[in-house]
Amino acid sequence: MALPQAKLDATETRLAAMALPSGGAWITAARDAALARVREMGLPGRRDEYWKFTRPDTLVEPQAPKAALFSHDEGMPFDDMDRVRVVFVDGVFDAAASDDLTAAGIEIERLETAAAQDIHWARDLYGVLEEKGQYPVMRPLAALNTAYATDGVVIRVTGKAEKPVSLIYRHASETSDAILHHVIKLEEGAELTVLENGPAAARFNKVMEVEVADNAKFHHVRTQGRDHERRAATHIFARLGTESVFKSFTMTVNGVLTRNECVIELTGDDAVAHVAGAALGDGDFHHDDTVFITHDAVNCESRQVFKKVLRNGATGVFQGKILVQPGAQKTDGYQISQSLLLDDDSNFLAKPELEIYADDVACSHGSTTGAIDEDMLFYLRARGVPLKKAQDLLVLAFLAEAVEEIEDEPLRDHITIRLQGWLERHSH
Amino acid sequence: MLEIKNLHVQLEEEDKKILKGVDLVVEPGKVHAIMGPNGSGKSTLSYVLSGRDGYEVTDGTATLDGEDLLEMEPEERAAAGLFLAFQYPVEIPGVGNMTFLRTAVNAQRKARGQEEMSSTEFLKVIREKAKELKIDAEMLKRPVNVGFSGGEKKRNEILQMAMLEPRMCILDETDSGLDVDAMKLVSDGVNALRDAGRGFLVITHYQRLLNHIKPDVVHIMSDGRIVKTGGPELALEVEENGYADILGEVA
Numbered sequence: 001m002a003l004p005q006a007k008l009d010a011t012e013t014r015l016a017a018m019a020l021p022s023g024g025a026w027i028t029a030a031r032d033a034a035l036a037r038v039r040e041m042g043l044p045g046r047r048d049e050y051w052k053f054t055r056p057d058t059l060v061e062p063q064a065p066k067a068a069l070f071s072h073d074e075g076m077p078f079d080d081m082d083r084v085r086v087v088f089v090d091g092v093f094d095a096a097a098s099d100d101l102t103a104a105g106i107e108i109e110r111l112e113t114a115a116a117q118d119i120h121w122a123r124d125l126y127g128v129l130e131e132k133g134q135y136p137v138m139r140p141l142a143a144l145n146t147a148y149a150t151d152g153v154v155i156r157v158t159g160k161a162e163k164p165v166s167l168i169y170r171h172a173s174e175t176s177d178a179i180l181h182h183v184i185k186l187e188e189g190a191e192l193t194v195l196e197n198g199p200a201a202a203r204f205n206k207v208m209e210v211e212v213a214d215n216a217k218f219h220h221v222r223t224q225g226r227d228h229e230r231r232a233a234t235h236i237f238a239r240l241g242t243e244s245v246f247k248s249f250t251m252t253v254n255g256v257l258t259r260n261e262c263v264i265e266l267t268g269d270d271a272v273a274h275v276a277g278a279a280l281g282d283g284d285f286h287h288d289d290t291v292f293i294t295h296d297a298v299n300c301e302s303r304q305v306f307k308k309v310l311r312n313g314a315t316g317v318f319q320g321k322i323l324v325q326p327g328a329q330k331t332d333g334y335q336i337s338q339s340l341l342l343d344d345d346s347n348f349l350a351k352p353e354l355e356i357y358a359d360d361v362a363c364s365h366g367s368t369t370g371a372i373d374e375d376m377l378f379y380l381r382a383r384g385v386p387l388k389k390a391q392d393l394l395v396l397a398f399l400a401e402a403v404e405e406i407e408d409e410p411l412r413d414h415i416t417i418r419l420q421g422w423l424e425r426h427s428h
Numbered sequence: 429m430l431e432i433k434n435l436h437v438q439l440e441e442e443d444k445k446i447l448k449g450v451d452l453v454v455e456p457g458k459v460h461a462i463m464g465p466n467g468s469g470k471s472t473l474s475y476v477l478s479g480r481d482g483y484e485v486t487d488g489t490a491t492l493d494g495e496d497l498l499e500m501e502p503e504e505r506a507a508a509g510l511f512l513a514f515q516y517p518v519e520i521p522g523v524g525n526m527t528f529l530r531t532a533v534n535a536q537r538k539a540r541g542q543e544e545m546s547s548t549e550f551l552k553v554i555r556e557k558a559k560e561l562k563i564d565a566e567m568l569k570r571p572v573n574v575g576f577s578g579g580e581k582k583r584n585e586i587l588q589m590a591m592l593e594p595r596m597c598i599l600d601e602t603d604s605g606l607d608v609d610a611m612k613l614v615s616d617g618v619n620a621l622r623d624a625g626r627g628f629l630v631i632t633h634y635q636r637l638l639n640h641i642k643p644d645v646v647h648i649m650s651d652g653r654i655v656k657t658g659g660p661e662l663a664l665e666v667e668e669n670g671y672a673d674i675l676g677e678v679a
């Protein structure tokens with residue numbers, strides 16, 4: 001089907017402003033195929049159903065809108081943790097600021113190095129899960145990423161990784177436009193935790209493809225914050241094998257535009273996928289969680305837990321779907337999206353969806369919008385807790401169900417402290 | 429210490445008068461009881477004193493040690509030493525009982541310019557007091573009042589009171605929902621706090637509680653006013669004959 005002229009023009013205008021990176025043979029083929037996908041789908045436009053609640057304009061236009069750099073005294077997330085640091089500045093790998101990757105105890109390479117060699121497992125994944133995730137809903141920004149990503153890492157883990165891999169995205173230029181693509185493969189029984197933090201760039205497009213083989217466990221904890229004017233469109237594509245575990249948690253504070261898509265396919269029996277998010281937004285904050293989980297095996301469990309606290313006109317979006325394919329019996333699917341609106345100006349837009357083609361499943365979903373409970377607030381104050389502190393306690397309590405999805409206790413506490421810190425810096 | 433003069437209160441949302449001129453003075457060291465038919469305004473009085481939204485004071489005053497309570501925020505009243513044991517304690521999912529109490533204790537200390545309690549000291553004190561009220565450690569870890577039985581919630585109120593050591597304690601039907609043993613525990617908890625500097629206002633429907641917590645003065649409230657004041661014998665009279673006689677008498 002031919003694209004509408006406006007979409008075609010917008011797409012070609014953007015593509016004309018970019019250059020395909022050069023690289024090794026296999027990656028060139030993957031990039032060309034991805035570029036063809038972009039041309040076929042066209043970049044997202046305001047009229048697209050999947051972008052009904054979030055305007056894609058600034059993510060699509062040729063130039064990244066400017067984003068000022070902010071600094072404050074709070075230390076960087078995960079600072080006190082033992083981890084393998086991989087630093088990108090405005091989307092470019094910074095070897096000097098990173099830890100020695102050869103000493104990490106796992107296979108970890110820069111994308112361009114992997115591209116120059118014939119690393120078959122990277123070749124077999126790069127753009128592959130992304131392409132698969134284009135159906136039944138198109139995600140053109142992810143295809144754009146596969147075509148144009150200039151940097152990223154490829155990681156392969158065969159055993160239990162000793163330390164988390166910590167991807168740190170520094171933002172240095174007010175006009176930077178960064179595209180990163182990571183490929184992560186957990187072989188059978190492997191375990192890995194990936195941490196991500198940092199504003200990354202004025203505009204950030206990131207894809208992470210994760211293959212979790214049988215019995216492997218993948219944990220992901222991400223914080224997105226700081227520079228308020230930054231914009232980001234991120235995608236996670238994951239494929240889960242038998243009895244594997246995938247758990248991802250994202251904390252988002254600040255940011256005029258964040259769209260986090262997470263596309264998960266449970267392909268092996270007894271697999272578990274949890275995706276959670278806690279977002280705190282103030283003012284012209286726009287935050288969109290778009291999740292699509294496909295159950296294609298027996299006895300799998302999936303959970304989506306998304307909480308957003310919005311004030312001063314902030315907007316939160318949740319589009320979440322559970323698709324249960326024929327034969328995916330005994331599926332246990334749970335989805336909850338909730339917002340706490342601290343004033344009348346803020347907005348929460350939710351589209352929870354269930355599509356079920358198997359008869360022996362237990363799926364539930366719910367979405368709520370509410371304000372701080374006055375009775376709870378009074379009870380706390382009547383015991384002497386000052387108003388602001390009482391509100392913060394109730395906000396943290398509201399977020400707790402999402403934060404509790406982080407399995408590792410020190411990480412969970414760390415995130416709670418970050419959330420507290422943000423609340424303390426923001427007055428109601 | 430607590431002085432209420434000619435207090436008139438109506439609802440903020442609708443034109444409904446609830447308190448119609450309450451006069452009451454609780455002296456330090458004394459226990460005052462308030463009894464009265466359902467809907468006479470007892471809980472409303474306790475809420476207005478502790479600063480809950482939704483009520484409008486149209487006339488009268490309420491002071492604690494000479495300070496105007498009605499001008500203060502709820503947390504300021506608490507720091508000034510006022511405590512309300514709620515008729516219906518609120519459940520707060522996601523906020524741990526311990527975190528809540530420690531935050532409250534330290535917030536009050538801070539407001540009074542006192543040093544905060546260390547977590548070790550706090551743990552020690554709360555364990556002792558919880559034990560006296562037969563509240564087990566597991567309950568302390570749970571979210572505030574969530575999944576607590578009616579009686580457990582009431583005991584939790586008394587635990588909070590014991591930790592906060594307020595100067596003026598208002599107990600709104602703390603006895604309702606308690607079994608005989610729990611009634612004894614709660615009364616012992618209250619009696620342990622009785623001293624020369626502390627005042628109590630005990631709202632109850634039953635004389636039974638007043639056998640355990642011996643009041644100095646008993647008031648009968650009806651239709652937003654204190655209509656009769658007397659000694660402990662007044663509670664016995666209510667127990668035996670109901671309110672009809674008393675109300676008939678004052679009408």
Ligand SMILES: Nc1ncnc2c1ncn2[C@@H]1O[C@H](COP(=O)(O)OP(=O)(O)OP(=O)(O)O)[C@@H](O)[C@H]1O
Nearest residue numbers: 439446464465466467468469470471472473482515
């Ligand atoms: N927020 C409110 N909205 C509507 N009516 C109210 C509200 N608060 C109190 N009232 C009314 O005011 C009156 C007094 O209520 P209150 O709860 O103070 O009575 P009470 O003496 O404590 O009764 P009980 O013995 O049943 O606990 C009742 O008629 C009640 O319905």
Ligand SMILES: [Mg+2]
Nearest residue numbers: 470471472515
């Ligand atoms: Mg009452």
